[in-house]
Amino acid sequence: xxxxxxxxxxxxxxxxxxxxxxxxxxxxxxxxxxxxxxxxxxxxxxxxxxxxxxxxxxxxxxxxxxxxxxxxxxxxxxxxxxxxxxxxxxxxxxxxxxxxxxxxxxxxxxxxx
Amino acid sequence: xxxxxxxxxxxxxxxxxxxxxxxxxxxxxxxxxxxxxxxxxxxxxxxxxxxxxxxxxxxxxxxxxxxxxxxxxxxxxxxxxxxxxxxxxxxxxxxxxxxxxxxxxxxxxxxxx
Numbered sequence: 001x002x003x004x005x006x007x008x009x010x011x012x013x014x015x016x017x018x019x020x021x022x023x024x025x026x027x028x029x030x031x032x033x034x035x036x037x038x039x040x041x042x043x044x045x046x047x048x049x050x051x052x053x054x055x056x057x058x059x060x061x062x063x064x065x066x067x068x069x070x071x072x073x074x075x076x077x078x079x080x081x082x083x084x085x086x087x088x089x090x091x092x093x094x095x096x097x098x099x100x101x102x103x104x105x106x107x108x109x110x111x112x113x
Numbered sequence: 114x115x116x117x118x119x120x121x122x123x124x125x126x127x128x129x130x131x132x133x134x135x136x137x138x139x140x141x142x143x144x145x146x147x148x149x150x151x152x153x154x155x156x157x158x159x160x161x162x163x164x165x166x167x168x169x170x171x172x173x174x175x176x177x178x179x180x181x182x183x184x185x186x187x188x189x190x191x192x193x194x195x196x197x198x199x200x201x202x203x204x205x206x207x208x209x210x211x212x213x214x215x216x217x218x219x220x221x222x223x224x225x226x
Contacts, residue, residue: 009153044217093212099212104155
């Protein structure tokens with residue numbers, strides 16, 4: 001089955017700096033890659049996703065890049081703010097598996113004021 | 114408002130008790146999921162229901178028994194649980210067989226005494 005690895009497991013950044021989280025996946029057939037943000041006491045919330053027909057997608061301060069050849073994708077958060085502090089999860093899925101998600105282990109991001 | 118509501122939010126039970134977790138979605142989705150979230154581990158998919166039919170049982174012990182009476186409601190019946198079953202149980206929903214994102218509830222924090 002699909003194996004998704006996520007790094008780093010923890011990330012501390014100064015407010016205003018950028019944060020980058022990287023994920024690799026094992027199944028070259030995977031073609032849908034969502035990113036979720038989970039705040040304390042809440043369930044994961046989708047923040048951005050990318051499909052394999054594009055290499056980059058941006059939404060305000062958040063961007064995701066996808067390298068299909070290398071089988072890795074990354075989340076970039078610019079101009080970080082304290083409210084960006086949360087656990088972030090990457091995931092991968094494919095059509096032949098009914099788009100069931102395989103998740104990374106998560107990255108705990110702390111933005112220092 | 115997440116569109117996916119889980120009750121109760123917290124549950125403490127003994128190993129011999131029987132309890133049920135409830136999930137309800139108002140998003141018009143036809144696929145519903147149960148996940149187990151343990152600290153520092155990827156989300157573990159437990160069960161998948163498409164159009165009320167179970168399509169995935171990810172080697173889950175029989176002490177967990179799901180029920181899906183309709184596309185909007187999902188239950189997880191619990192009995193004779195073990196301490197290692199203590200975790201956050203998340204429900205999610207999505208359109209069936211689609212690369213559209215899954216929407217999560219805020220989970221039930223389960224503690225087994």
